[in-house]
Amino acid sequence: MNAEKKLKQSNLGTVRTRFAPSPTGPIHIGSIRTALFNYLFAKKNNGKFILRVEDTDMERSKPEWEHQMIKIFEWLKLDWDEGPLSGQQIFDFDNYKINYVGPHAPYRQSERKEIYKKYLQKLLDEDKAYYCFCNKEEVEAQKQYLMSMGQPPVYMGKCRELSKDQVAEFFALGKSAVIRFKCPENHKIVFEDIIKGKVEFNSDVMGDFVIAKDLENPLYNFTVVVDDAEMEINYVIRGDEHLPNAPKQILLIEALGLSIPNYAHMPLILGENKKKLSKRDGKTSVVDYKEDGYLPEALINFIAFLGWNPGTEKEIYTIDELINDFSLEKIQKSGAIFNIDKLDWINGFYIRKKPLNELTEQLIPYFKKAEFIEENGAEIYIIKETQEEISFNTLTKIVLLYQERLKKLSDIIELTDLFFKKELDYDPELLNWKQMPKQELINSLKKSHEIMESISEIDFNKSNLEKVILPEAEKMPNRGNLLWPLRVALTGKKNSAGPMDIAEVLGKKESQKRIEKAIKLIS
């Protein structure tokens, strides 16, 4: 009841959402979806989207993970609206520098300890929290026992009624203590989740949970509550796995006299096994997808449709269109399996639509990484194996031939290696088209070689080649009799772009050389 009243209150004012990751590893695809939905909802409602790094666990949090996450945000063009600092800032953590060039750095919990301390002290003073001197092993054993009895594994409250003097005495003896929240007994917590609907919990299932290791080291459930209140977050949109945390947080909010935000718990992203997507399912880190060559706009489009849809048949969305059509009500209640086939399709779609120059520029790092080429001045590259020059323009031609075949940018490597190799390595059997007799095959290749001879080096392009090769191919029982061996001789591959296209890029000399080699191979 109480909660519902407050829910209405927090509806007032501008929408403020947040994404609050812990920098304890590579940023997960599920986290990015949470971030995206928070972002979309804020933008849709002309609200603010806030980024808060939850690094209270000093053991596991690493600045490099934070840095990596920021890079991903930049790549996806997801920007946050507020932060503790503005202008360019460099943070130095253990000699690890993070350079923020945006208008704001993110909030960082490790820099807000004084704030938590204040609230923690308040709870202690008001007798809503208490010091607990029980050791870990003792509490753990207790939990195991309760669980084996089919009881909720809660803290039994041994230190709950310790007097001030006893507490002081224990401290004087040098005993260490954690801070527990005095959880009201048999208290019903009801709240309306925007996605799940009405959700109900009983306080007895959580017991007096720990909210801080000590005054200096608050724990997650506590910092979340304090920060969300301090930052005036009124919509908490997060993964389903946080649903059991909601009642704990609501209890803390009530104890602190703060207002309860609206909650929206999103379904999880699942792996093939229908369990929460994990490393076992393959790649879960957004960085991996970036490196594989998934385009940011494709990834966003795909991720947005995992558990959400606009209710129409439109499936290709730009970020602005997503902002426009987004609503929390359209979020699914059940988990969605991460289907890489669909991602591949969407990504391929965006790749096919990409302007050629732009696509080529994005592919050059992949060519370099594969050691196909290296830079040699403006728009000029050197093919590493042959030491020949190759222009940006020629690279563009290669890219054009394979653009529609790419599912992801990294696919370009195995598709186009033939243009960057000195010697092709392939099974001679591949040259054979539908059981052609050996002599016929050799004749076919010789024919191609001979036809090419009729074109000068300068006129050696696709349309001229077509003019002479196609009529010749028509004379064969099947066009493939001429075209298949030619294409294989040129590419060494079962599948590829057309032979005339390839020959144009390769040039007369190299094309003929490759045909000669093929003939030698089968003779």
Added chain:
RNA sequence: GGCCCUAUCGUCUAACGGUUAGGACAUCAGAUUUUCAAUCUGGUAAUCAGGGUUCGAUUCCCUGUAGGGUCACCA
């Protein structure tokens, strides 16, 4: 085990309580192509089970079943 959540084609999903249960990906077939890709055309494929409520349930209610999440001095 306790608590909580969920259930439509293989997958993502649509359907004021009334539809031949729609779309997309994947898949299959055809067209096109020397091959593959792309493209176009067409096809296969789903309401977890059982009870109610109702003139009528994919839709509302209950039970069961199945799946998942969570039970830290992690977040």
